[in-house]
Amino acid sequence: MRARGRGRRTWSDRYIALLGAGLLVVVASPAVGRAVSAVPRDVDPGRAGAGLALIALLLAGALALARTLGPVAVSAADAAWLVLSPLARRSVLARTLLILAVVSAVAGAAVGLALLSALGAPDALPLRLVAAVVLGTSWTLGGMATAVLAQASPPWGGRLVAVLVVLVVAAVAAAVMSLGPGQGVLSGIASAPPAAWAGAACASAVVAAVLAGRFWAAVRHMPASAVLDASTRTGDAANALVLDPGALTWIAEDAHWRSRVLRSRAWPPRLRGAAAVAWLDWRRLARRPGRLALIAAAAALPVLAARAGGGTAGALVVLAAGALAVASAGTAGARRDAGDAALARLLGAGPRALLAARAVLPTLLGGSWLTLALAGLDASATGPFWLLGPLCAPALAAGALRLARRRPIEHTMPVVESPFGAVPLGPALWAVAGADIAVLGCLPALAAFAGGVSGPLLAAQSVCGAAVLAAYCAVPRGG
Structure with missing residues (x-):
């Protein structure tokens, strides 16, 4: 010693x-x-x-x-x-x-x-x-x-x-x-x-x-x-x-609620089945007004990134990361269902109906935040980009749900050699899970950022985003 x-x-x-x-x-x-x-x-x-x-x-x-x-x-x-x-x-x-x-x-x-x-x-x-x-x-x-x-x-x-x-x-x-x-x-x-x-x-x-x-x-x-x-x-x-980096969010979430005494309230009488179960996500988010205020204030970050010298590329990176993170703020219930679906089974909610009901909140969160952030960018850029916000919302919800329901890292997967060195395949696949579906559903929006907003691209984005979310909800066990 x-x-x-x-x-x-x-x-x-x-x-x-x-x-x-x-x-x-x-x-x-x-x-x-x-x-x-x-x-x-x-x-x-x-x-x-x-x-x-x-x-x-x-x-x-x-x-x-x-x-x-x-x-x-x-x-x-x-x-x-x-x-x-x-x-x-x-x-x-x-x-x-x-x-x-x-x-x-x-x-x-x-x-x-x-x-x-x-x-x-x-x-x-x-x-x-x-x-x-x-x-x-x-x-x-x-x-x-x-x-x-x-x-x-x-x-x-x-x-x-x-x-x-x-x-x-x-x-x-x-x-x-x-x-x-x-x-x-x-x-x-x-x-x-x-x-x-x-x-x-x-x-x-x-x-x-x-x-x-x-x-x-x-x-x-x-x-x-x-x-x-x-x-x-x-x-x-x-x-x-x-x-498993995902466990950090579990630790933070449990630490927040562990020391709090919450008042018990009855479910809304008009909600039945999967909608009643998904209502808990809305109540959980409403009990954290500070998080909602932080989400609203973060809509100014893309504008600041663009004006600070990041340009369009920097603004797009902040937009993508921020929109997916905001949409993930309403997916705590979907994450718990992926880990243990016993409560959903006891309440008689079907997996597809429950996943579709849980997709409403992340759709609203991600679409609202993206619309607000794009409206701020419209002041310093050409084109009504804010129209893409509501149209990208379904794709963001699908990506957030996949992000919440992904499994822990599979450390037994092989290591792939790349020009940048050895890349472990397990952590790499875990890191892109969620972002892959969101990017796939927002391809027309990315084309609009590159070449300008047009009617055909808006129509393609509305169809692509809705199709990605519908396809993801149709196979809820895919994770």
Whole structure:
């Protein structure tokens, strides 16, 4: 235990670490060079506001994830033997803290590059690049230090929540300003002289250093219970991610409802059979108004992605992922039926009728969200794309139902050699399940995005989407 506490490392360990870092630099250098060369030299307030909003949301999401997981956690063996031992807390957690610092620094450099790409570099590109990287690294390191302080001390938990609120409000303000009311302010920020950028970078670095010092002092007296709880959560999440990533949503769903006492209500008297069973999905979603508000707010993400420099391709990726995720928010009942259909059998609901009844909610969710998101894109693009939203809804529902009813990963499937290396077939098939049907049902819509909206494409999309959903509901045991 004393040897473990001193944390001695051999020369081979150092050699492997340096070799891995060197290979990472060699592999990442071309991508970084292309990203730096693609930094725009003009100042666009619309792009700047959208980019700042996305960066603020990204930082808020990372902080929320760190707050949920710990972030300071150790392996199961260290949690069982070393955390409760008389060893110094810093020596036990040194490896975890080093990993957190490295990950935060790398993520901060990426955030800084994204910040420079959003604001532009009208002059002095090297100086602005260095200042942006320092800003991004300071933000991520300071945020990680705040998350560690929140784990070690309850008063800091409230401060971390306040930081999250400030980031969300800043994202909303930047998005609104990019539409016109504050474009002058955004132009002033983007075209500020390099000296102002250097001053902001120095101030951010000082704040991050102060937070890092506070967190290093707090680690010495971090409660063992906080580390053990975080280690348990992180271990469960890692095991689920390796064996069956779908189990993570089960864990989150059960954790949400486990501590809540719900009022019992009778089913609507006019609903019978499969419709009555599917009504539980509507009630479950109505009991989570925060999720509904988040879904509605997420409709602005495709517009922000397009205005921030992602173009049509970036907007399409966000649209596809967002629409399928929103449609999946109403498929909890279908997922439970796939795992255990005993309740549906006891209630006398046929499998085809029940699957068709459960498809109504994801159809409404996915179609409404996609219509709203496309309506926002219509303001900055040509063509009435919002007409495709209701027509793509059946295909999105079919994909969401297949996504919810897919089986766990089959790890016994072979490994396929590809130009990118060995690809395990089981996880690959599991990952595309659901998206394959959704893409198949939305092929006319993709053609409309490429060549423009027309009457024949709208008619083809309506027929294709309805046919895909009808065919999927006709064979409910296909999964």
